[in-house]
Amino acid sequence: MPDQKRKNVFNIIWKFFISVKLTIALLIVLSIVCIIGTVIPQNLAENEYLRMYSRSTYEFLKSTNCIDLYHAWWFTFLMTAFTANMIACSLNRLPRVLKFISKSDTAIDERDAENLLCFKKITFKTFNQEKAKGLVKALEVFLKKPETVEKAGKNYFFSEKGRFSYLAFYLTHLGMVIIIIGTLLGTLGFQGFMQLFEGDTSGIVTLRKSYKQKTLPFEIRCNKFEVTFYDRTNMPKDYKSSLTVIENGKEVLTKVIEVNDPLIYKGVYFYQSSYGEGAGSRGEVILGIKKRNSAEQKNYHVKAGQRVTIDGTKDTVKVNRLIPDFAMNDKGQPVSRSSKPNNPALLLTVFPEGKKPYSTWVFSKFPDFHKKPDSPYVFTFVKLFPKYYTGLQITRDPGIWVVWLGCTLITIGMCLAFFTSHRRVWMTVEEQGGTHKIMLAGTSNKNKDAFKKDFDRLFNELKSIGEMKC
Amino acid sequence: MLSSKFIGFATLTYMLCMVLYFCYLFFRNKKYGYIITAVAVIGFLLHTAGLGLRWYESYQIGYGHIPLANLYEALVSLSWTTVIIYFIMEYRYKMKTLGALVFPIIGICMAYASLSPNMSDRIDPLIPALQSNWLTFHVLTCFFGYSAFAVSFASSIAYLFKYKKKTRADSSAPDHKELLPTLEALDEITYKTVAIGFLLFSVGIITGAVWANYAWGSYWTWDPKETWSLITWFVYAAFLHARFTRGWKGKKAAILSACSFLAVIFTFLGVNYLLSGLHSYA
Ligand code: HEM
Numbered sequence: 001m002p003d004q005k006r007k008n009v010f011n012i013i014w015k016f017f018i019s020v021k022l023t024i025a026l027l028i029v030l031s032i033v034c035i036i037g038t039v040i041p042q043n044l045a046e047n048e049y050l051r052m053y054s055r056s057t058y059e060f061l062k063s064t065n066c067i068d069l070y071h072a073w074w075f076t077f078l079m080t081a082f083t084a085n086m087i088a089c090s091l092n093r094l095p096r097v098l099k100f101i102s103k104s105d106t107a108i109d110e111r112d113a114e115n116l117l118c119f120k121k122i123t124f125k126t127f128n129q130e131k132a133k134g135l136v137k138a139l140e141v142f143l144k145k146p147e148t149v150e151k152a153g154k155n156y157f158f159s160e161k162g163r164f165s166y167l168a169f170y171l172t173h174l175g176m177v178i179i180i181i182g183t184l185l186g187t188l189g190f191q192g193f194m195q196l197f198e199g200d201t202s203g204i205v206t207l208r209k210s211y212k213q214k215t216l217p218f219e220i221r222c223n224k225f226e227v228t229f230y231d232r233t234n235m236p237k238d239y240k241s242s243l244t245v246i247e248n249g250k251e252v253l254t255k256v257i258e259v260n261d262p263l264i265y266k267g268v269y270f271y272q273s274s275y276g277e278g279a280g281s282r283g284e285v286i287l288g289i290k291k292r293n294s295a296e297q298k299n300y301h302v303k304a305g306q307r308v309t310i311d312g313t314k315d316t317v318k319v320n321r322l323i324p325d326f327a328m329n330d331k332g333q334p335v336s337r338s339s340k341p342n343n344p345a346l347l348l349t350v351f352p353e354g355k356k357p358y359s360t361w362v363f364s365k366f367p368d369f370h371k372k373p374d375s376p377y378v379f380t381f382v383k384l385f386p387k388y389y390t391g392l393q394i395t396r397d398p399g400i401w402v403v404w405l406g407c408t409l410i411t412i413g414m415c416l417a418f419f420t421s422h423r424r425v426w427m428t429v430e431e432q433g434g435t436h437k438i439m440l441a442g443t444s445n446k447n448k449d450a451f452k453k454d455f456d457r458l459f460n461e462l463k464s465i466g467e468m469k470c
Numbered sequence: 471m472l473s474s475k476f477i478g479f480a481t482l483t484y485m486l487c488m489v490l491y492f493c494y495l496f497f498r499n500k501k502y503g504y505i506i507t508a509v510a511v512i513g514f515l516l517h518t519a520g521l522g523l524r525w526y527e528s529y530q531i532g533y534g535h536i537p538l539a540n541l542y543e544a545l546v547s548l549s550w551t552t553v554i555i556y557f558i559m560e561y562r563y564k565m566k567t568l569g570a571l572v573f574p575i576i577g578i579c580m581a582y583a584s585l586s587p588n589m590s591d592r593i594d595p596l597i598p599a600l601q602s603n604w605l606t607f608h609v610l611t612c613f614f615g616y617s618a619f620a621v622s623f624a625s626s627i628a629y630l631f632k633y634k635k636k637t638r639a640d641s642s643a644p645d646h647k648e649l650l651p652t653l654e655a656l657d658e659i660t661y662k663t664v665a666i667g668f669l670l671f672s673v674g675i676i677t678g679a680v681w682a683n684y685a686w687g688s689y690w691t692w693d694p695k696e697t698w699s700l701i702t703w704f705v706y707a708a709f710l711h712a713r714f715t716r717g718w719k720g721k722k723a724a725i726l727s728a729c730s731f732l733a734v735i736f737t738f739l740g741v742n743y744l745l746s747g748l749h750s751y752a
Contacts (some may be wrong), residue, residue: 020715027708031701037695038741141698183690193690223652230595238598259598260685271687341717395687403689407676414672418665449658 021305026082033035038067043209058064083180091277097166100445102424106149106158108426114442116426117448118455120440121153124466127429127436134465142458143423157427165420165445185399190214193273195339196222197389199282201246205394216268216394218247225388227275239275241390254267267396274391276339283322283387285346287362287379288380299382304346310377314353314436315381321347322385326363334361344384350377423445425458438462475589476520476582477546481580483513483550486663488577493569503566510569514553521550524593538609541742542591545583548738549576550608552617554662559621559738564657565651571624603683608674612699615671616734620707623661624733627658628722633721658717660727668706675699698737705730 006259036336041052041063049058065072114117124131132155139159146159192205192214203219206212223242228425230237244251245265255263263270282304288365289310291298300308304322309315325337326345334345344364351357362370364381425442442460444451490506524537537543556572583589596605632653651659678696679689688697709726712718718726 020711023711024716026710027704027711031704031708034697034701034704037692038697042692230707233595234600235595237595260602260604262684262687269687271685273686393687400683400689404680407679411669411673411676412671418669449654 014088014092017084018092019451020089022081022085023089026078026085030078030082030283033069033075036066040066040069040457042070043068047293056104069073069230079180083177086177090170090173093169095103097169099158100166101163104158104160104424106426107154107156108158108428108441109409110428110439113426113439116441117288117443122438122459122460122463122466124438127431131171131465132429133427137464138458138461138465139427142454146425153431154428157429158424160422160424162420162422165416165422168413168416171409171412172417174408175413178409179403180406182235182399182402182404182406185402186397187399189235189396191393191395192430194220194392196220196241196284196392197387198222198225198338200389202435216267218245218252220245220270220392221291224388225390229390239272239390241272241392243270243392258416267398269395269397271393271395272390273393276389276391277386282384283324283346285319285322286382286385287317287348288382288384289317289347290380290383292376292378297378297380307351315377316351316369317377318349318351319346320359322384323347339389341386342368342383344381346379349419350375352376405430417446421451425455438466471511471527471593473520473524473592476516476523477487477580478514478584480517481577481584481599482555483509483516484573484577486579487513488568488573490572491566495567495570506566506569507560510553510557510573513617514557516552517546517550517553521546528593529603531593532736533593534605535666536597536600537593537598538605540590540592540594540601542589542595543585544613544738545579548578548613548616550595551581551613552576552579552620554618555621555666558662559659563651563655567651568621568624568628569661571628572621575620575624575653585695599685601700602681602685604677604684608677608681610698613675615667615674616668616672616738618663618667622660622667622670622727623734625656625659625663626727629653629660630721630723632656633724635698653720657723660732661713661725664706664727668703668710671699671703671706693736695741698733698741702737707734 030364041048046058048103049061054386061067065074079292108138110386124289138147138148141156143159146157149156149158176230190205190207192207194202194205196202201221203216205214205216207214221244223244223330225239225241227239228237238258240256242254242467243263245253245263253263253265257263257270257272259272262272270455284303287300287302287308288297290302295434300306302319304319307316307318310317321334323334323336323345325340325342327335327337329335334347337343342365346362347359348362349357349359358375360375360379361369361435362379362381364384367380422445423442424444425440427441428439430437430439440462442451442455442458487506487510490502490509494502494506519536522542525535528535528537538547552572553576556569557575559568560566583591629649675696678699682691683689709718709730710725712726713723
């Protein structure tokens with residue numbers, strides 16, 4: 001019958017996923033994969049790999065995703081199997097756990113009791129109220145005040161402790177599943193960085209890995225950057241940036257961040273991650289200006305974006321753009337390759353009185369380049385004042401609290417798993433021809449050896465009560 | 471520096487302890503047990519004073535940080551946590567003989583820290599990323615975890631040693647001539663220390679993740695040290711599951727736990743020497 005067959009297939013798959021052998025196999029395979037991941041450097045550029053490996057090795061590693069193996073499809077596959085294993089086991093043991101978590105019967109059959117971890121019998125020749133109290137007291141000291149039931153002439157006692165210890169399994173394993181869910185949620189966020197000069201404002205983040213640009217729904221301004229060094233060394237002791245969040249043109253939050261103390265706004269974290277020296281588009285420069293047919297050059301200290309009036313005239317010059325590392329992109333537009341002042345250039349717009357304004361580039365390293373022969377002025381890029389920029393790591397991780405929740409559950413679960421156990425003790429007292437027969441049985445779900453020792457101690461105590469002279 | 475002197479004397483005391491514990495095993499005279507423990511405690515007090523003084527000295531220089539910042543400090547602190555874990559186990563299980571295996575590990579760590587020519591015992595300043603209270607939580611929990619694993623390594627070696635000597639005799643009967651605990655007790659100690667180590671080490675990994683998230687904005691980056699601690703975690707998780715659900719005890723468990731300790735050594739030392747990443751000490 002096809003139905004039967006389907007059931008069988010399902011059973012085989014189910015058996016596979018609830019086996020601890022699978023768990024151990026996966027743990028070993030994942031360990032090996034991780035070892036490979038630390039031996040083969042991950043996510044380097046092609047030319048760096050070619051320095052280490054031959055091209056054919058590199059092509060092989062690349063085709064098997066070994067150079068980015070934590071994001072390889074087969075790594076995801078392993079993690080999925082790992083998760084499925086944990087979820088299947090959790091479901092599989094649920095009925096059993098529910099049985100344990102619901103209260104056990106106070107009365108126990110002798111035949112059932114015999115099969116428990118510990119089982120002992122004694123007979124008391126004399127018995128009285130005093131001794132009965134002593135028995136209950138001994139159980140109470142051992143675990144908890146016992147529950148009692150009287151049935152068919154027998155007195156049943158039952159005491160237990162640590163039922164919550166069954167939670168250990170769920171807290172650890174579901175905690176791990178929750179962490180995995182958290183990391184998946186994390187992929188909905190982003191990780192990127194931004195370099196911001198003092199005074200600059202930006203809302204554009206360069207994403208890690210892809211180097212794509214992402215625009216934030218607000219902007220961030222670096223008010224000030226400071227770095228201090230350890231005495232007599234060039235090792236930075238501390239670096240801080242004062243940042244202001246600007247949303248819809250309004251300043252909403254200002255904070256001084258440093259390493260280990262980020263700014264958080266609307267789920268976006270701004271971390272102090274690096275700093276450097278360079279020139280931003282708002283940098284300050286010294287611009288030399290001289291009349292074409294004069295020998296005298298006058299220097300002006302200007303900021304990018306500022307307009308100055310040339311002395312002795314009504315002509316003005318505006319520093320339209322400052323590009324610290326001039327280059328042309330593939331569309332022929334001028335861009336800055338970096339913040340380092342490798343090839344500083346200024347785009348000036350000259351406004352001669354009563355005439356049409358015109359623009360010109362000046363380069364600090366190439367003073368004769370791109371001169372306008374018909375310009376009445378000769379401009380020289382005399383000096384660039386380098387400024388600090390702050391390097392910000394910017395992330396949004398919607399899964400972070402889910403990950404921390406999972407971590408907390410795992411920790412609590414492990415404490416329960418290693419230090420608690422569910423211990424149960426049953427006792428029946430039965431009168432038979434003037435003597436009292438006592439049966440003691442007990443079990444523990446974990447740490448059985450220790451339980452056996454404790455059980456023996458309890459039994460000896462009961463025995464001593466029986467021998468008590470009254 | 472005064473602290474280095476203290477640490478040097480502690481090293482010598484531990485070496486003496488090692489010899490004494492061996493003598494104890496050899497002569498099997500329980501009377502001397504207290505003397506050995508007293509010597510070990512003196513070593514520990516010198517050690518503690520040395521670490522405390524070093525902490526104080528770092529403030530005087532103007533760096534001001536807990537001595538967990540370079541390899542020298544890491545080795546000395548790791549030895550310190552190992553002594554504590556060992557003392558707890560000695561007290562809890564009322565047996566001293568494991569010391570003969572634990573103190574050589576501690577002695578090697580301390581001697582390597584003090585004597586190795588390429589080891590600097592200078593107090594270095596901390597880079598800004600390390601200036602955080604999380605440094606203390608993270609490193610100390612990891613170190614206590616490593617130490618518990620070291621004690622489990624010692625007890626599984628003791629197990630295998632004794633197992634070899636004891637050919638098929640009844641393993642549960644207490645052996646009066648021998649001071650090494652019964653096989654059962656050693657098995658129990660191995661399991662208990664692995665469990666405690668696993669818990670502490672997990673907390674160490676978690677605090678590391680929290681800190682990384684706070685300092686760098688990412689809780690896990692697959693940095694070699696992180697990856698190796700995960701490997702160690704996987705290996706011990708496999709050990710625990712083999713025991714929980716497949717009942718692996720005795721010899722198999724001892725071999726597995728002894729081998730797992732290799733992962734700990736590599737995580738602590740190998741990564742720094744052989745691979746590079748955020749965690750490299752000095
Ligand atoms: C935080 C670490 C972990 C701890 C403390 C832990 C603890 C436990 C405990 C206490 C048990 C129950 C043993 C028993 O009742 O006999 C167990 C069983 C199991 N664990 Fe874990 N575990 C951990 C990680 C994992 C991982 C990473 C997996 C991977 C898939 C896993 C899969 C399993 C499986 C399949 C079982 C058997 C379930 C069953 O018998 O029904 N565990 N674990």
